Amino acid sequence: MxxxxxxxxxxxxxxxxxxxxxxxxxxxxxxxxxxxxxxxxxxxxxxxxxxxxxxxxxxxxxxxxxxxxxxxxxxxxxxxxxxxxxxxxxxxxxxxxxxxxxxxxxxxxxxxxxxxxxxxxxxxxxxxxxxxxxxxxxxxxxxxxxxxxxxxxxxxxxxxxxxxxxxxxxxxxxxxxxxxxxxxxxxxxxxxxxRVKCIEMVETIPEGPQIDTSDVVVVGGYGMKCQGSLLPLEELTDLLHGALGGTRPALDEGWIPECSMIGVNGKAIGPKLLITIGTSGANHYTAGFVKAGTVMAINSDPDAPIFDVCDIGIVGDALEVVPAMVKALKAL
Ligand SMILES: Cc1cc2nc3c(=O)[nH]c(=O)nc-3n(C[C@H](O)[C@H](O)[C@H](O)COP(=O)(O)OP(=O)(O)OC[C@H]3O[C@@H](n4cnc5c(N)ncnc54)[C@H](O)[C@@H]3O)c2cc1C
Structure with missing residues (x-):
């Protein structure tokens, strides 16, 4: 050598x-x-x-x-x-x-x-x-x-x-x-x-607000499993004029497109506010938002590692906390 x-x-x-x-x-x-x-x-x-x-x-x-x-x-x-x-x-x-x-x-x-x-x-x-x-x-x-x-x-x-x-x-x-x-x-x-030839590259232009260019990003994780989708988070995302992202399991479940996954295999993002819901806080995921401003986490498990990397932590069932946030935002 x-x-x-x-x-x-x-x-x-x-x-x-x-x-x-x-x-x-x-x-x-x-x-x-x-x-x-x-x-x-x-x-x-x-x-x-x-x-x-x-x-x-x-x-x-x-x-x-x-x-x-x-x-x-x-x-x-x-x-x-x-x-x-x-x-x-x-x-x-x-x-x-x-x-x-x-x-x-x-x-x-x-x-x-x-x-x-x-x-x-x-x-x-x-x-x-x-x-x-x-x-x-x-x-x-x-x-x-x-x-x-x-x-x-x-x-x-x-x-x-x-x-x-x-x-x-x-x-x-x-x-x-x-x-x-x-x-x-x-x-x-x-x-x-x-032996294998790439003959054309076709760029897909994603629709709607994107996680890498939005000031506010709401992320849904596997904790939303019982709902079977990230639909409950969409209203909150819209009210905050943000973009909806997800973790690896959210992508695997088909709840988000590939361009909306955050983490080492997905995008690294730096929004002003990131609200992460039903995500445990694996490093593979959290490495994707080290540049975020304020991080708020919602998780029903008080010992979830996501609470070690957030600024504001809410221990609770997302299906109760998120509708309450939506109601409060609408009242504003
Ligand atoms: C090489 C490699 C690369 C990887 N790259 C990535 C990557 O780029 N991005 C990525 O995201 N992952 C990646 N992963 C996977 C990663 O390690 C984790 O498995 C994944 O991030 C976990 O996703 P999650 O937090 O959504 O799910 P889980 O770990 O299953 O966490 C779900 C959380 O939801 C909570 N919960 C359950 N129900 C509720 C409720 N009703 N309300 C509130 N909270 C609730 C639970 O307490 C739990 O903490 C990678 C793994 C490997 C091995």
Whole structure:
């Protein structure tokens, strides 16, 4: 293992636009690189993306490896895996960060398996541990049923690979004076690299207020099971001009669409007010609202862990508390 002291990211683009999470991880990559005394690099794949490469440099990339080919306009699982794996094997950076998007979650394990390194998924915090002979990346993830946060390290293999939850890290400021090197890469691919082809991407535009842009978010959890839906929470949400979100079980039950799930596998949100109802408070879920302003929790179990992370806690049956809140709001 003879890795170069560089922290890399895979910069995800869709339709010629960088995903926010790519800039968030680039900001974190710059911090980590400073700690290990190295630089940053971004891998960018698509077609005719030079403007995006310059954008990455302005956001802190010291180098951008650019693979440009019309066949790579859309994400292609095998081809992207091949290009990234070959480059990593040749250059051997210390760390590679990827956004925990649907595509990132497909690409990261494929690359990690190909180059035989470890991968930590859905990290919400990254730190360098300098206590050993060489710096080690500690990636924090909610673990063991979401009841605790665990630090995962990959001491033996390089790069240390991590997918990072969207929205939990800060996007760095843009600096158009920051200089960096754009490195055009040769695209060497064959038919076998396109066994599965993505031929089109169709964006679904969700209707109504969204949990990531609303000041008020009401969240329903599995505690609403006896009602069989989140309908009892809709009136409260409407009265507060908010958006309705849910936990993983709420999604699995079909009560909310995928875009409304909060947590490590869902969205990270930061509304001014979050009212979380019938949710136990697993870390997998609470990691998705660390940036929220005031958090109010309603749960019938006084020992539910959600009460450890809220500002206002109401112990009671949601089916009694919520109608009472609706009545009081209407009276106002
Ligand atoms: C790798 C991994 C990733 C995960 N990612 C996510 C994620 O992104 N998002 C996510 O949400 N989960 C995620 N999970 C699942 C997570 O660990 C929890 O299982 C889940 O968040 C629990 O959802 P819940 O709080 O709605 O349900 P429960 O844990 O079942 O809690 C229901 C709560 O409702 C209360 N209750 C019951 N009846 C009432 C009532 N009438 N009134 C008031 N309160 C009531 C109960 O006391 C209980 O506390 C993940 C799990 C794993 C392993």
């Amino acid at each position: 003879n890795a170069i002291h560089e922290v890399w990211i895979w910069a995800e683009q869709r339709d010629g636009r960088l995903m926010d999470v790519s800039l968030e991880i680039l900001g974190k990559a710059s911090e980590l690189a400073e700690e290990i005394g190295g630089g940053t690099a971004a891998i960018l794949i698509g077609d005719e993306l030079s403007p995006l490469a310059r954008e990455l440099i302005a956001y802190g990339a010291d180098k951008v490896y650019l693979f440009s080919d019309p066949r790579l306009t859309y994400y292609q699982s095998d081809a992207y895996t091949r290009l990234i794996s070959d480059l990593l094997e040749k250059q051997q950076p210390e760390i590679l960060l990827l956004g925990g998007t649907t595509i990132g979650m497909d690409l990261a394990p494929s690359v990690a398996a190909r180059i035989k390194t470890g991968l930590t998924a859905h990290s919400c915090k990254l730190e360098i541990d300098k206590s050993g002979d060489k710096p080690l990346l500690m990636a924090a993830v909610p673990g063991w049923g979401g009841g605790m946060i665990v630090n995962i390290a990959c001491p033996e293999h390089r790069p240390q690979m991590v997918t990072v939850q969207q929205g939990v890290m800060e996007k760095p400021p843009r600096d158009d004076h920051h200089s960096g090197e754009l490195i055009p890469m040769e695209v060497k691919l064959n038919e076998r690299d396109f």
